[in-house]
Amino acid sequence: MKIALLGYGKMGRFIEDLALAAGDEIVLRVDEANRASVRPQDLAAADVAIEFSRPEAAVGNIDLALAAGVPIVVGTTGWLAQLPQVSERVKAAEGALFWASNFSVGVNVFFAAARRTAELLNPYGTYQVSIEETHHLQKLDAPSGTAITLAETVAAALDAYAGWELSEVKSSVPQTQITAPASPATPVPIVSVREDAVPGTHHLSFDSTVDRLELRHTAHSRAGFAEGALAAARWLVGRRGVFSMPDLLNL
Numbered sequence: 163m164k165i166a167l168l169g170y171g172k173m174g175r176f177i178e179d180l181a182l183a184a185g186d187e188i189v190l191r192v193d194e195a196n197r198a199s200v201r202p203q204d205l206a207a208a209d210v211a212i213e214f215s216r217p218e219a220a221v222g223n224i225d226l227a228l229a230a231g232v233p234i235v236v237g238t239t240g241w242l243a244q245l246p247q248v249s250e251r252v253k254a255a256e257g258a259l260f261w262a263s264n265f266s267v268g269v270n271v272f273f274a275a276a277r278r279t280a281e282l283l284n285p286y287g288t289y290q291v292s293i294e295e296t297h298h299l300q301k302l303d304a305p306s307g308t309a310i311t312l313a314e315t316v317a318a319a320l321d322a323y324a325g326w327e328l329s330e331v332k333s334s335v336p337q338t339q340i341t342a343p344a345s346p347a348t349p350v351p352i353v354s355v356r357e358d359a360v361p362g363t364h365h366l367s368f369d370s371t372v373d374r375l376e377l378r379h380t381a382h383s384r385a386g387f388a389e390g391a392l393a394a395a396r397w398l399v400g401r402r403g404v405f406s407m408p409d410l411l412n413l
């Protein structure tokens with residue numbers, strides 16, 4: 163597979179190592195230094211583009227891939243409020259987009275377990291939900307895309323909740339705080355913690371006066387994200403439409 167890497171930082175480089183070891187070829191690497199000079203025809207040699215850049219760059223990179231007629235896998239977080247409009251553009255252009263706030267198999271099984279747990283607890287109506295996510299100090303956005311997906315998944319299964327809110331950021335460095343859509347019902351509170359070099363930890367708890375139910379996912383490294391993004395890229399080639407991890411994993 164010939165791959166264009168849009169974003170060549172921690173994730174782009176990890177994906178490059180895995181792809182080369184698997185016999186794939188990297189035909190284009192885009193970072194902050196060369197991004198302004200990249201044109202759609204520069205992507206033409208690629209079978210697929212893989213995008214891990216910055217929240218404010220993701221939509222422009224998707225439009226670049228669409229203009230080039232190249233399917234694109236997007237892992238960047240912090241832009242997903244624009245997914246409905248972007249999806250319309252992908253469908254109108256008969257393009258292919260695979261997005262995920264988290265590409266690891268473990269987190270996607272975690273989402274499914276969280277949804278089922280919320281469905282089972284919903285009739286009792288007495289459980290308070292909360293989420294805490296912890297990431298490295300270089301992370302630009304808060305809350306994490308994974309925490310937002312988790313909150314939306316749980317809220318959809320609970321009558322007492324709708325949407326989410328960023329209730330606290332614990333960090334020694336400034337974060338771009340993602341704003342939750344206004345919601346009349348109780349939003350799921352998310353606490354974001356930024357420390358050291360943590361690859362990504364997500365903790366969900368359901369609390370009542372008599373007990374607490376907890377689910378936690380801890381990434382040991384970025385390997386699960388990179389392997390999932392490469393699997394999504396292989397799956398996407400030859401398809402048209404907008405897809406995410408449940409399509410790949412049959413969840």
Ligand SMILES: NC(=O)C1=CN([C@@H]2O[C@H](COP(=O)(O)OP(=O)(O)OC[C@H]3O[C@@H](n4cnc5c(N)ncnc54)[C@H](OP(=O)(O)O)[C@@H]3O)[C@@H](O)[C@H]2O)C=CC1
Pocket residue numbers: 168169170171172173174192193194195197214215216217219223236237238239240262263264265266387
């Ligand atoms: N969905 C998932 O499973 C995962 C998602 N992520 C998300 O992926 C994104 C990237 O993470 P990470 O690799 O750790 O971040 P890094 O900061 O390490 O890398 C970002 C890269 O994007 C480059 N860049 C900046 N602007 C542009 C642009 N306009 N076009 C192309 N490239 C650009 C940067 O260039 P330069 O180095 O020159 O500044 C850098 O190479 C984040 O949003 C993160 O939240 C991360 C892990 C897993």
Ligand SMILES: O=C(O)C1=N[C@H](C(=O)O)C[C@H](O)C1
Pocket residue numbers: 239263264297301302305306307308309361362363
């Ligand atoms: O920035 C990161 O590193 C990560 N970002 C994603 C997110 O925002 O959820 C996925 C993973 O947790 C790592």
